[in-house]
Structure formats: structure tokens, C-alpha cells
Amino acid sequence: MALYSEKVMDHFTNPRNVGKIEDADGVGEVGNAKCGDIMKIYLKIENDIIVDVKFNTFGCGSAIASSSMATELIKGKPISQALELTNKAVAEALDGLPAHKMHCSVLAEEAIRSAIKNYYDTHGIAYDKAQFPDPHED
Amino acid sequence: MKVVYVDNAATTAMSDVAIDAMTPYLKEVYGNPSSLHTVGQIAKEALDDARARIAKCINCQPKEIYFTSGGSEADNQAIRSAALNGARKGKKHIVTTAFEHHAVLHTLEKLEKEGFEVTYLDVHENGLITAREVEAALRDDTALVTIMFANNEIGTVLPIAEIGEICRKYGVVFHTDAVQAVGHIPVDVTAQNIDMLSLSAHKFHGAKGVGALYVKSGIPLQTFVEGGAQERGKRAGTENLGGIASMAAALEYAVEHMKENSTKIQSLRDKLIDGLLKIPHSKLNGDRCSRLPSNLNMCFEGIEGESLLLLLDAKGICASSGSACTSGSLDPSHVLLALGLPHEVAHGSLRISLCEYNTQEDVEIILNEVPKVVAYLRNISPVWEELENGEKPHLI
Numbered sequence: 001m002a003l004y005s006e007k008v009m010d011h012f013t014n015p016r017n018v019g020k021i022e023d024a025d026g027v028g029e030v031g032n033a034k035c036g037d038i039m040k041i042y043l044k045i046e047n048d049i050i051v052d053v054k055f056n057t058f059g060c061g062s063a064i065a066s067s068s069m070a071t072e073l074i075k076g077k078p079i080s081q082a083l084e085l086t087n088k089a090v091a092e093a094l095d096g097l098p099a100h101k102m103h104c105s106v107l108a109e110e111a112i113r114s115a116i117k118n119y120y121d122t123h124g125i126a127y128d129k130a131q132f133p134d135p136h137e138d
Numbered sequence: 139m140k141v142v143y144v145d146n147a148a149t150t151a152m153s154d155v156a157i158d159a160m161t162p163y164l165k166e167v168y169g170n171p172s173s174l175h176t177v178g179q180i181a182k183e184a185l186d187d188a189r190a191r192i193a194k195c196i197n198c199q200p201k202e203i204y205f206t207s208g209g210s211e212a213d214n215q216a217i218r219s220a221a222l223n224g225a226r227k228g229k230k231h232i233v234t235t236a237f238e239h240h241a242v243l244h245t246l247e248k249l250e251k252e253g254f255e256v257t258y259l260d261v262h263e264n265g266l267i268t269a270r271e272v273e274a275a276l277r278d279d280t281a282l283v284t285i286m287f288a289n290n291e292i293g294t295v296l297p298i299a300e301i302g303e304i305c306r307k308y309g310v311v312f313h314t315d316a317v318q319a320v321g322h323i324p325v326d327v328t329a330q331n332i333d334m335l336s337l338s339a340h341k342f343h344g345a346k347g348v349g350a351l352y353v354k355s356g357i358p359l360q361t362f363v364e365g366g367a368q369e370r371g372k373r374a375g376t377e378n379l380g381g382i383a384s385m386a387a388a389l390e391y392a393v394e395h396m397k398e399n400s401t402k403i404q405s406l407r408d409k410l411i412d413g414l415l416k417i418p419h420s421k422l423n424g425d426r427c428s429r430l431p432s433n434l435n436m437c438f439e440g441i442e443g444e445s446l447l448l449l450l451d452a453k454g455i456c457a458s459s460g461s462a463c464t465s466g467s468l469d470p471s472h473v474l475l476a477l478g479l480p481h482e483v484a485h486g487s488l489r490i491s492l493c494e495y496n497t498q499e500d501v502e503i504i505l506n507e508v509p510k511v512v513a514y515l516r517n518i519s520p521v522w523e524e525l526e527n528g529e530k531p532h533l534i
Contacts, residue, residue: 012445013452018518033482033521036442036470040520058519060444 004061005095011065016072019054026119030110037063037104039111041071045119048079055111062094062101069093070108079119082112083131139454142500146341146432147290147318147491148458152384153343159387160345163380170376172368181379188379188386192350195389196335197326204351204359204369205382209317210241211362212336212351215373216313217245217284219353219360220334221254223311224281233275233283235259235267237291237476239315242284254281261476265292265424269300276308283312287319287335291460291473291489292424293433295323302331311357317341317349321392322400322430327352339385342392343493348381399494404431406492406501411436413505417512419525421534423477423487432492435460437479439534440522441486441515443470449511450488455504458489482521483533 004012021042031038037059044052053075055067070090074082087105091097097105113132120127143151152160169181190200206212217232224230234246236258246256257275259267272283283305288295298314305312313334319325320335321342327335334357338349353359359372366374392399411422411434419439438446443459450457460471469475470484490504516522524530 009448012448015518029520033485035481036485038520056518056520056523058440058521059442061448063442064445064518 003098004065007069007093007095008062008065008097011068011094012061015055015064015068017054017068017075018056020056021052021054024054025123026115026117028111028114028116028118030114031059031107033058036060037107039063039067039107041067041111041115043115043119045079050074050077050079050082059104059107060101062097063104063107065094066090066097066104066108067111070105070112074112079116083116085109085112140499140503142455142496142503144490144492144496144500144504145456145458146493147293147489149340149346150343150493151495152340152345153388153391155391156339156344156384156388160380160384163383167379171379172366172376184383185377185379188382191386191390193352195325195393196320196337196352197328198352199355201370202352202355204353204372205377206336206349206351206373207347207378208349209239209315209336209338209341212338212349213239213241213284213313213315214245215359215362216334216336216351216353217242217249217282218362219358220282220284220311220313221249222360223358224279225254227281229279229281230254231277231280232256233259233272233280233285233310235261235285235296235476237261237265237289237473238284238286239290239317242286242315243472246284259285263478264428265289265294265473265477266428267296269297269304272301273304273308276304276310280308280310283310285312285314287314287316287325288323288430289424289473290318291471292435292477293318293430293491294424295319295428295430297428298332299330302333305333306331318430318433321389322396322432324396327354333357339381339388342388344385344388345378345381348378348385350385395494400431403492403494403496406496406498407431407434407490409501410434410490410492410504413501414508417509419532419534420512421483423474423479433489434491435474435487435489437474437483437534438486438488438512438516439483439532440519440525441512443485443487445515446486446488446511449514450507453503453507453511455507458491460484460487460489480533 024042025045026043029040042054053071057067087109090105169177171182193200320337335352340346423435474484
């Protein structure tokens, strides 16, 4: 299908890291069902390393592919690196997204940040609040 | 992989009848109908013949048929003409519904900017309106009522004859976008009191890029394309003769075989509706009875339509959805919202539109694949999880 790159279709039809982590250390949910996209990310963290990550997504093909790619990009990485992940990096790793689908990659970035923030909050870890501006709807 | 094409409301495959009718005009009959010489006059005869045959199919006079590039152009020309005719008499009010095709809605939005006032009738939950509601909306300055014959997304068939009768009674011009109806259900502009009607060839196995506008004689039609005497001066440009010939042949064939085809198609449709309604928290959109034989439109809660379509496409099933992501906007279909469906439900819609080429096997493939794809998407959907955990109430 010409709308999406082969990579997007691959991550959409065979998404990586789908599911939930029951005893997750951090959970983040962003998006709005009214707008047609919701992403929920679960993190398992040991010694500041993301040892496992899973996602559930309600949304279009590019939303599911963005979730899949984003989780691949942060799995096994230190939190500091995950916080540096940008939506552009997610879109580039998917060989690009159509312009009107870029907001899906933004949601993926925001979902990860939201899960990390939740990890900090629930584990009493101090952090710089400026690192987590309020997620905005694209 | 077998392709199961069930997007016939978007477009149909051309029939052999239509292709055979078209090819002579791509090869030996290449003349321009406006030329005086023999080659041109043969083309002219073919044009007149096609016009007469199409007129017969919808029960009007040949001179009341104007060929266009398709349904959208016909809608634009009909509405703009009626608006201008009305404005000349000081009438600048138009009545329509909230779920028309964009060819109608966008034309009306432009007219609003030009000083017209438009009443958009609310559509009931079942995708219908009544003639009485149209009557109540009429005013002394109403120039036009434009209401679709059958809805392109949910397939509901509106009470056109009754609406036409009301418009006749009050002397208001009545246009109907019958793009989804012509060739599929009985259309008779005389019996149904229709003043203007748009139709499109590729919705009934004719060629793309060709359609027609019926305008009852006595109603002035404004010229849209200037530059020639074609279509009695109302639409300049050398006629798309091959396309027109395909349209005449396809329409005649469709009308001739309407009864048997619609019986077959409707039985396939009903199997699909009954089968897909077994999926929990699913819903048929639009009235089940007053509906095109070919259309079913369903919502499945907790999933999004574009991902549903893409996964079905991977299984060879070509369908359509009213989800936002398929339209390039963030809002789901204006038709589903007009029915009062919540946004989150409207996102999860699937339109299947059949034709006589579909088979029992197609139905079985769809009934086998759709529940699996819906279950898969629900399984990875945080929205579905919340619904199932009771954190949010099911809406359907």
C-alpha cells in the first residue's frame, strides 16, 4: 500500500512488544478516543535500565506502528536515553510517515515520557519537572 | 490470494457490456459529434442514442439529460443553477440534510458565503428524514431542496417521492443526488416528482469520469463550462462519447437485471449483517429496511477503522471506513456523526458495499476474517480494556 512505507506495514501487521506488564514499574497513557488514538505504554525498570516494555494502542496503522517502533527503540536502554527519544526519530526509523500521520509519532514519544514520569512519581524518585512539559494534542 | 472487492459504493469494476459498448468509440467511431461530416455525424447519432436510452431508464425526455464529468459536477451545476434562479426572484434559502455527499455540502457552504441561507435537516438515528420535516423547513424564500436519494456511507434510502410531492405542492425546485441509487433501486423522475437528479456511470459498472444531470424541462440550467454549443450550450467541451456509450449500456443492463441482482445482493448482505452482528458490541448503522440492497455499515466498539481496513486488505478484503484516519482529517465521518454516534464509536466503522459479482464464498471469507481482525485489534486496544474492565460503560 502506497500510503505507508514497508517498515510501517511491517510494524503494523507484526507489532513488537504488544501486551501488558502486570507488575509494571511505570505506565503512561496518552491520546483521546474521540480523536481516534490512544497509546498505553508499560515499563519494567531495573537499575535505571528499561528491561522490558509493552504497549496497547487504539488507533490507525501508523499509531500501532509508531508504538511498536518506539518500544523497540527504548528496550534495553537507560532511562536517560529513552527520554531523549523524539517523535522524529520514531518516524525516521519507520522510513517516514505521511504528513497527516506525524501526530502518531508524537503520541509515541509522549507515551514513553508519561510512563517514565509515572515511574518516577510512583517510586519516589526526584526529577526535574521541566523535563516533562504537559503533553499536548497535535 | 483471492481479492474480495466489497467497496462498490466507491467504484465498481466495468462490466463487459459497458466495455464492449465503449470500445468502438475508442477505435473506429472517433468522430467529434459537432462535426458536419459523416464521421462526425455517426458519432452524433451515437450520442443521441445514448441520451435517449439513459432518459428512458429514469423516465424523462432525452432533451432533459445533460452529460457531465460525473456525479460531483452534476451536483455542483444543479445546485448553483437552482440557487441563481432563486436569487433572481429574491429567494435565497436552501433546504438539505446534514449527511449529504461533500459535492453537495461544500457547494452549499460556498453559497452560504455568497449570502444564501441553508437549513441542514437533522438526520434521525436510523439515517432517515421524513417528508414532513422537509415541509416544515420550507419558507416563502426557499429556492431549492436538495436531498440525496440514498446515502453513500450508510446506504439508507430516503422518501424521495414524498419529498418530491411536497416540493411540487409548494413550487420549490427539488434536486436529488442519486449517485448511489440509479441502477440499483427503481428511479423514476416523473413518478417521484424529481426536478433535478445527478447520476454517475462508474457506480453501476460504467466508465469513470462520466455522469449525467437530469433537469426537468422549463427549469433554466446555468452554463458551467463556457466555450461551445455542446449539451445545448450548458456544458461546453467535446463529449466523452466512449464513456457516455458505456454509461448507457451499463444503465440499461442494470435496470433490466435490477430485480434479480438486488435479490441476490440483498441476500448476501443480510447474511453479512446477521453474521457480523454476532460480534459483541457491534452495531448496524442506518435503518435495516429502508436501505440499499448492497450496503452494510457497522461499528465495532473499541477499535479504529483504518487499522481494521488495512488488516482486512492484508487478507484480500477491500472495504471502506468512515474513520478519521481514512479521510485525512481528525474527525470521523460527518454521516456517522449526523446519526448521533459518539466520536469514539464512529472511529470504528466498516462499510461493505456489494455488487452482483460478489459470491457466497466472498461472504464466508468476510465472516471468517472480520471477527478475527476485530478480536485482534480489541486485544491490543487500551480503550477495549477499559470497556471490558468496567472502567467505562459500553456505548453500543
